[in-house]
Amino acid sequence: MHDLSSPDKREGASLVALPERVRSPWWELGRRVLAALAILVGTVLLVMIDRDGYRDAGDATLANPYGTISLVDAIYYTTVTLSTTGYGDIAPVSDQARLVNAFVITPARIAFLVLLIGTTLEVLAQRGREMFRIARWRKHMGKHVVVIGYGTKGRSAVDTLVNNGLERDHVVIVDPSPEALADAHADQLAVITGDATRRDVLRRAGIATADQVIVTTDRDDTNVLATLTVRQLNPDAFIVAAVREQENAPLIRQSGADSVIISADAVGRLLGLSTLSPTLGTVMEDLLTYGGDGLEVAERELLVNEVGVPPQSLPDQVIAVVRDEKVYRYFDPVVTLLARGDRLVVVRPAKELPWAPRPGTHNEDVAADAQEG
Template sequence: MIHFPAVRQGPLRALSLRVLAAVGLVLIIVFVVYLDRDGYRDVNEDNLTLLDSAYYAVVTLSTTGYGDITPVSPSARLVNVLVITPARVLFLIILVGTTLEVLTEQYRTNLRMTRWRKTVKDHVIICGYGTKGRSAISALLETDFDKSRIVVVEKSATAVRQATSAGLVAIEGSATRSSVLNEAHVKNAKAVIIATDSDDASVLVALTVRQLTAGQVRIIAAVREAENAPLLKQSGAHHVIVSSATAGRLLGLSTSAPPLIDVVEDLLTPGQGMALAMRSAERHEVGTSPREVESLVIALIRRGKVVSVVEPAGVKIETGDMLVYVRDDRSTSSASSA
């Protein structure tokens, strides 16, 4: 099931509000009629009881009108003209409006789903909306990635509601199932980020994605244990991040070289100071050393491989290289918030 970001209150809430409004209107009319009960007569020429007043209010507002209770006094007839008749019109608007609200909401949802299925392309699928999944989405949004091109696949209904509340399109179901990934249009995706809670589920997701896309979609996965990383790569993952090993290295750095952990946290925390970024090499930079570039270049990406800039022989920038550099993220954050 595909869930879209909520743009208005749900149909159940709207229906509940209309039911309360209708009941409140009936109670008001019952009160008005009962106050002037001496001005009404039934077929037996008896005065109205509270039950008779409620009966008269319901059949009048619903336009049933059996005619067994009628207003006979001028004040009762004036109340019918000035109060009950407008209330009857309002009651009908509430009933018709409720039906239209539900039908309109269903039509709007179907229309959004049809439009989404036609236009979704080059999107990123996030399998899992836990801590790792949310962090991956935050990193994408920091690079100005369009939020509408992010699709969350999550089997937890609670996590799905959290994703839609954050303005994301979410699909409820297990990412290990091909039918769920097809709902996410995995064949047209730009990348699939696997951020599940278990390594075995990550392997199954990677195998399913590779089977459906024939290896044409980039797969990035996170695993807890380093021994499972080769298995994930064999399953089709292009990049594997070992979360436990990375956390362990950071813990070791915090003990042996505490200032280094501050640098790493600064690089990974958005808007705090330094940040890693990547861009294409410009024409005037081709043939020069990375150290001669105005930006602080720490690595080159050449034909999909990382080229270190600290090699003894020296490295020259070539056409098509991607430059990995350190930027001042504080100026970027200030500009975006201004």
């Protein structure tokens, strides 16, 4: 993938760059240059082979009225002919040379001009297509996910979302670095190149209509300012933000983050667990790693036939219950019996769809019929 646009540093603007499956522009330019050279060399050879059928007014003498056509003359005649300049000092005079000019060199001249003009037209057309693609993308963009920062954490977050069913067309990356632009394009993601603490950059990402925002840059101060700006532009978005240090967590919550992940502490705890108990560390890593034949932590809706049932009696391994937007451990007396509207946080095999009911376990068809009734 290649960059279709570059940020205008003078205006501080950011540009949308959508991924596109095209060949390298250097490949396209090289191919056209080689084709033009092939036409040029081929025409020179034709003129040299039939040089006796041409008249050079500059070299004409009484003894040699046609003059002498040298290699330099052939190159000169070819360039002025293919470029349609046509000074007339060298001209075909024999019937054979005129026929070759009419049926061979004239089509070659047209092809040569098409290559030159076509390159310019293609560049203009490509820009037009890109503007159309961006306009269509903006028109259909809504309820999407904006990921601010496309480093290791940002890529992992996007992979998790995509693996759980989110379309790549509904993910927008905001990052100022060229490396992130290349990585996001390689992953077929739309990119806004710019600083996420600037309002105009976030507006280009469609932040006002975004459903969720993930803030995960390499600096806590940037995360705090970006979160504050996002919250001002979109009061309803669900914001998940990452911080490196525990002491910055309250600040980023005050800035408007709905969920805060403390990366340094999480990694430290995992390292400590792996040191004290390698087995426990392996299990925790399995829970945090997507896919494979291991385990997965997931959240799902409560089914109708599960209402009034203790969490411990369900086939899924329930570890928490979400009720009225509060999280309770499965053994909390508040959730001794499950109630309509509860959501379950469960551990299940990773090969299953994490956000869907387990097929065949909870009699979903009966539950769906009961809900419709």
